[in-house]
Amino acid sequence: MAINKLIAYEHIRRLGWPGVIGISLTLAVMFYTALMILPARERLQHSSVQAAQSQQYLSQVKSGILPPPTAEGGELETFLEMLPEQAEATRAIDQIYTQAQLQNIALARGEYSLGVDPKTRMARYQILLPVSGSYPQLRRFLHAVLDKVPALVLENVDLKRRNIADAQLDGRVRMTLYLSRRI
Numbered sequence: 182m183a184i185n186k187l188i189a190y191e192h193i194r195r196l197g198w199p200g201v202i203g204i205s206l207t208l209a210v211m212f213y214t215a216l217m218i219l220p221a222r223e224r225l226q227h228s229s230v231q232a233a234q235s236q237q238y239l240s241q242v243k244s245g246i247l248p249p250p251t252a253e254g255g256e257l258e259t260f261l262e263m264l265p266e267q268a269e270a271t272r273a274i275d276q277i278y279t280q281a282q283l284q285n286i287a288l289a290r291g292e293y294s295l296g297v298d299p300k301t302r303m304a305r306y307q308i309l310l311p312v313s314g315s316y317p318q319l320r321r322f323l324h325a326v327l328d329k330v331p332a333l334v335l336e337n338v339d340l341k342r343r344n345i346a347d348a349q350l351d352g353r354v355r356m357t358l359y360l361s362r363r364i
Contacts, residue, residue, distance in 0.1 A: 264332050264361040267304045273330045273358055274308070280329060284322040286314040297362065306358040313351050316340075323354070332359045 193201055241247045265273060274293075281288045289311040296305040312319060319340065327333060333356055340352035 261302060261361040264303070264359055267360045267362050270304075270306050270358060270360055273333065274306075276329050277308070277310070277326050277333075277356075280322055280325040281312075284314065284318045284325065286312055286318050286322050288312060302362045304360040304362050306360060308356045308358060310354045310356070311352070312340075312354050313349065315348050316350055319350060319352075326356075330358070333357070334359065 196204070238247065242249050278288060291308055291310040293309075294307045296307065297303075298305070312322075314322070319338075323335060323338070327335060335354070335356055337355040338352065339354075340350045342350055
């Protein structure tokens with residue numbers, strides 16, 4: 182190893198100060214290129230690809246191939262359009278009672294309350310139903326109701342057994358039906 186250092190020292194001495202400064206500057210430029218210019222070039226290429234994709238998307242929207250993007254705030258309108266109207270609340274409640282009959286679940290008279298939010302043009306129909314049936318029946322009932330009425334949210338299920346050996350459960354189910362109010 183001592184010989185390699187000696188050879189390197191002789192080459193540097195032969196180059197002199199101007200040669201050493203030239204080699205140092207060349208190494209500095211290579212280092213700068215590797216750390217700064219190459220990543221910047223990649224970012225520029227990525228930006229140009231994104232610009233081309235954006236231009237292609239814009240031309241497809243202008244020609245009618247793709248629908249235009251929705252404006253901000255359009256999500257709420259789309260959501261409200263998917264909800265049933267306030268006048269259709271009885272149909273949704275009938276669906277709850279139909280699913281209960283299909284599962285042989287006894288539904289006692291429930292409590293209903295309507296809440297209206299004028300800012301969002303939504304109505305909330307809160308439903309509290311006393312239920313009675315076996316656990317598998319109640320579970321199938323809840324799954325069927327949530328499947329048939331997508332605007333219905335299950336908030337609380339409170340089930341009790343009178344005796345440990347009983348298969349029959351008594352309880353209450355609290356649900357909220359979200360409705361849209363057309364103005």
